[in-house]
Amino acid sequence: MSSSRKPLIAGNWKMNLNHLEAIALVQKLAFALPAKYFEKVDVTVIPPFTDIRSVQTVVDGDKLLLTYGAQDLSAHDSGAYTGEISGAFLAKLGCTFVVVGHSERRTLHAETDEVVLGKTKAALRHGITPIVCIGEGLEVRESGEHVAFNVAQLKGSLAGLTAEEIGKVVIAYEPVWAIGTGRVASAADAQEVCAAVRAALAEIADEATAASVRILYGGSVNSKNVGDIVGQTDVDGALVGGASLKSDEFATLSAIAAGGPLP
Numbered sequence: 001m002s003s004s005r006k007p008l009i010a011g012n013w014k015m016n017l018n019h020l021e022a023i024a025l026v027q028k029l030a031f032a033l034p035a036k037y038f039e040k041v042d043v044t045v046i047p048p049f050t051d052i053r054s055v056q057t058v059v060d061g062d063k064l065l066l067t068y069g070a071q072d073l074s075a076h077d078s079g080a081y082t083g084e085i086s087g088a089f090l091a092k093l094g095c096t097f098v099v100v101g102h103s104e105r106r107t108l109h110a111e112t113d114e115v116v117l118g119k120t121k122a123a124l125r126h127g128i129t130p131i132v133c134i135g136e137g138l139e140v141r142e143s144g145e146h147v148a149f150n151v152a153q154l155k156g157s158l159a160g161l162t163a164e165e166i167g168k169v170v171i172a173y174e175p176v177w178a179i180g181t182g183r184v185a186s187a188a189d190a191q192e193v194c195a196a197v198r199a200a201l202a203e204i205a206d207e208a209t210a211a212s213v214r215i216l217y218g219g220s221v222n223s224k225n226v227g228d229i230v231g232q233t234d235v236d237g238a239l240v241g242g243a244s245l246k247s248d249e250f251a252t253l254s255a256i257a258a259g260g261p262l263p
């Protein structure tokens, strides 16, 4: 983490919690996290689509300092795309972020870098910050090719974007072998790839842009390991799955990223 970049803790709920459970969790989370921490950390929740309107109502109604986003969006803005969700709809609902290219979508829905790029552009068109995910599988990690793999995935997912556009994205490095497995990458492993990502951003954009982009780590992050991970120079926060489904755990983890304990 560098002092020039505010850490971001994003809770990706995946396909968990209905809209009523979402309201309860957001209220508990906001209650647990003192307002002063939001000066030091951005905290966002990423619920399923069907929860977003309810989350918006709570956040707006109670003037909460946390933000929210979506887990995916269409590369298209409108039209005959049954089942897809437009970035325009997400913008209308006040989404700050949208996750793009999560490994579960790359794997289960065969999303290529080209598809991810289309979605990243759609998010930018609608003024939503894309959290562009990259990450290697176990075989790549064991072959020692993980840095090259992630840099290639990054370049493919951002191909042709201007430096200004790149300055508006968040990158999330999530090694697939660490997702939901309890097998967290070491802080040094996270730093190695995040530093390489930043160097690649400098190459495809410029140094100043690369220095400003937030790069998150994701994969079995919890309140016990988050301090070490966000303590790394090039790691600016975390994309959290399982540990974001419990308000106490997620509040504790967010407070640690802000540099302090819960009261």
Ligand SMILES: O=C(CO)COP(=O)(O)O
Pocket: 012, 102, 174, 178, 179, 180, 181, 182, 218, 219, 220, 221, 239, 240, 241, 242, 243
């Ligand atoms: O995929 C993740 C967040 O997007 C990580 O999930 P876990 O924190 O459950 O490993």
